Amino acid sequence: MLQADGVWFRHGRDRPWVLAGVDLAVGAGEVIGLCGPSGGGKSTLGRVLAGHLRPDRGRVTVDDAAPRPRRAAHPVQLVLQQPERAMDPRWTVRQVLAATGADDAAIAALDQRLVVPSRLDRFPHEISGGELQRVNLARALLARPRYLVADEISASLDAVTQARIWTLLLEHCREAAIGVLAISHDRPLLETVAGSVVDWTPSPVGETPA
Amino acid sequence: MTAVREVVAPTWFGDRRRRTLAWVGLSALVVLGVVVAGGPAADAAQTTSLTDRNLGPSAAHWFGTDRLGRDMLARTLAGLRLSLVVGVAAAVVSAGIALTLACLAAVFGGVVDRAVGWLVDLFLALPHLVLLILLAFALGGGTGAVVAAVALTHWPTLTRVLRGRAREVMSSDYVAISRQLGHGRGWIARRHLAGHLAGHFVVGTVLLFPHAILHEAALSFLGLGVDPGEPSIGILLAESMRYLTAGAWWLAVLPGLCLLVVVKLVDTIGSNARALLDPRSHHL
Numbered sequence: 259m260l261q262a263d264g265v266w267f268r269h270g271r272d273r274p275w276v277l278a279g280v281d282l283a284v285g286a287g288e289v290i291g292l293c294g295p296s297g298g299g300k301s302t303l304g305r306v307l308a309g310h311l312r313p314d315r316g317r318v319t320v321d322d323a324a325p326r327p328r329r330a331a332h333p334v335q336l337v338l339q340q341p342e343r344a345m346d347p348r349w350t351v352r353q354v355l356a357a358t359g360a361d362d363a364a365i366a367a368l369d370q371r372l373v374v375p376s377r378l379d380r381f382p383h384e385i386s387g388g389e390l391q392r393v394n395l396a397r398a399l400l401a402r403p404r405y406l407v408a409d410e411i412s413a414s415l416d417a418v419t420q421a422r423i424w425t426l427l428l429e430h431c432r433e434a435a436i437g438v439l440a441i442s443h444d445r446p447l448l449e450t451v452a453g454s455v456v457d458w459t460p461s462p463v464g465e466t467p468a
Numbered sequence: 469m470t471a472v473r474e475v476v477a478p479t480w481f482g483d484r485r486r487r488t489l490a491w492v493g494l495s496a497l498v499v500l501g502v503v504v505a506g507g508p509a510a511d512a513a514q515t516t517s518l519t520d521r522n523l524g525p526s527a528a529h530w531f532g533t534d535r536l537g538r539d540m541l542a543r544t545l546a547g548l549r550l551s552l553v554v555g556v557a558a559a560v561v562s563a564g565i566a567l568t569l570a571c572l573a574a575v576f577g578g579v580v581d582r583a584v585g586w587l588v589d590l591f592l593a594l595p596h597l598v599l600l601i602l603l604a605f606a607l608g609g610g611t612g613a614v615v616a617a618v619a620l621t622h623w624p625t626l627t628r629v630l631r632g633r634a635r636e637v638m639s640s641d642y643v644a645i646s647r648q649l650g651h652g653r654g655w656i657a658r659r660h661l662a663g664h665l666a667g668h669f670v671v672g673t674v675l676l677f678p679h680a681i682l683h684e685a686a687l688s689f690l691g692l693g694v695d696p697g698e699p700s701i702g703i704l705l706a707e708s709m710r711y712l713t714a715g716a717w718w719l720a721v722l723p724g725l726c727l728l729v730v731v732k733l734v735d736t737i738g739s740n741a742r743a744l745l746d747p748r749s750h751h752l
């Protein structure tokens with residue numbers, strides 16, 4: 259279970275609290291939707307869960323243990339909304355995928371609906387947004403995570419491409435029993451893909467920990 | 469989108485790219501030619517001939533002769549060679565300092581980053597030329613002192629550029645994801661930072677180079693640079709000053725123009741190198 263226990267976070271000592279005592283749990287193989295307005299701190303929670311940011315108070319546990327981010331891939335992988343920012347523009351798609359530690363055989367064995375083989379030696383700016391987002395997803399899956407945080411992964415895509423990427427994500431995660439936290443402001447989408455949807459209320463301004 | 473991709477993809481080195489490459493190659497060739505030609509010219513540059521004093525440009529002496537009958541073309545070539553050598557040495561040392569400081573600041577952050585920022589501000593706050601003159605004077609003059617003085621005064625701007633770029637890379641989403649994939653500082657510096665800084669570093673170094681040449685000339689002109697016996701462009705210009713009123717315009721104008729052309733050529737190499745080193749630039 260990916261669990262956040264009373265997590266507090268702010269981007270600096272003199273800044274307001276972005277996360278004020280957040281509790282959240284995602285079970286193994288479960289798909290949870292997190293729905294809330296823009297600017298409410300959903301993405302920050304995603305980054306805290308994936309270990310990009312360290313909570314100021316409270317803790318994040320993965321299967322009842324604090325995750326060890328050093329040397330091995332983090333058990334919680336994050337798929338971000340803008341794939342072009344999540345990939346080094348100087349790397350080809352193959353290099354991006356190889357950074358997970360996957361060898362050529364593993365990359366060649368990838369689901370062709372995720373990464374089209376002819377796109378492997380292209381640079382990120384040379385392929386379309388939908389293709390790039392699927393590469394982004396493929397990279398997260400290659401890192402063999404136990405949980406996946408999908409942060410607005412389809413917000414900049416059209417309806418057909420959205421449906422394709424969510425189908426692929428759900429299929430692969432069900433297969434590997436990966437728990438998914440789907441973050442979005444799009445409630446109908448979340449109700450379609452997620453087992454249950456949690457409503458996100460932004461933390462009130464001026465809130466301080468007890 | 470498909471149509472555009474098909475036009476772009478087969479000609480990765482598109483026409484524009486090839487043209488840029490040709491310009492850079494040609495400039496590099498001319499600069500290299502000057503360096504090579506300066507070697508054999510060294511002897512002729514010091515040979516005096518009292519029967520040929522103060523001659524204007526002619527078929528025998530393209531750039532004329534000076535007050536001791538030395539061929540000015542040979543002196544200009546030898547001077548450019550000396551200037552280029554001093555310029556390369558100063559620019560490389562300077563860029564090396566800049567790269568080291570910028571990488572330390574970006575990779576370690578915190579106190580190291582603040583210290584580097586403070587050092588850059590300190591050096592930028594001091595007047596450039598005054599610092600240069602003081603350093604050259606303190607180091608006792610001569611070619612070595614010029615190289616050291618120019619190198620020690622030219623790193624701050626490049627450091628600032630590289631540090632900014634390095635910070636941008638280190639705070640990017642893709643570095644955060646690489647960290648999440650379990651990669652350490654060394655891996656990130658090698659795989660992400662090196663590639664992103666290489667272009668800026670090469671361009672910065674090449675663009676430092678005209679600065680270095682011009683400052684070498686300035687120092688030599690003021691009498692604090694290379695040994696007055698050696699024909700550097702700065703010394704040629706300083707010597708020519710006394711004869712300008714006597715009508716010997718060729719002593720100053722022709723070597724000065726040559727310096728301008730070489731500096732411009734090096735500048736061309738530098739500005740185009742950036743476009744050539746960026747994988748995205750074939751979008752242009």
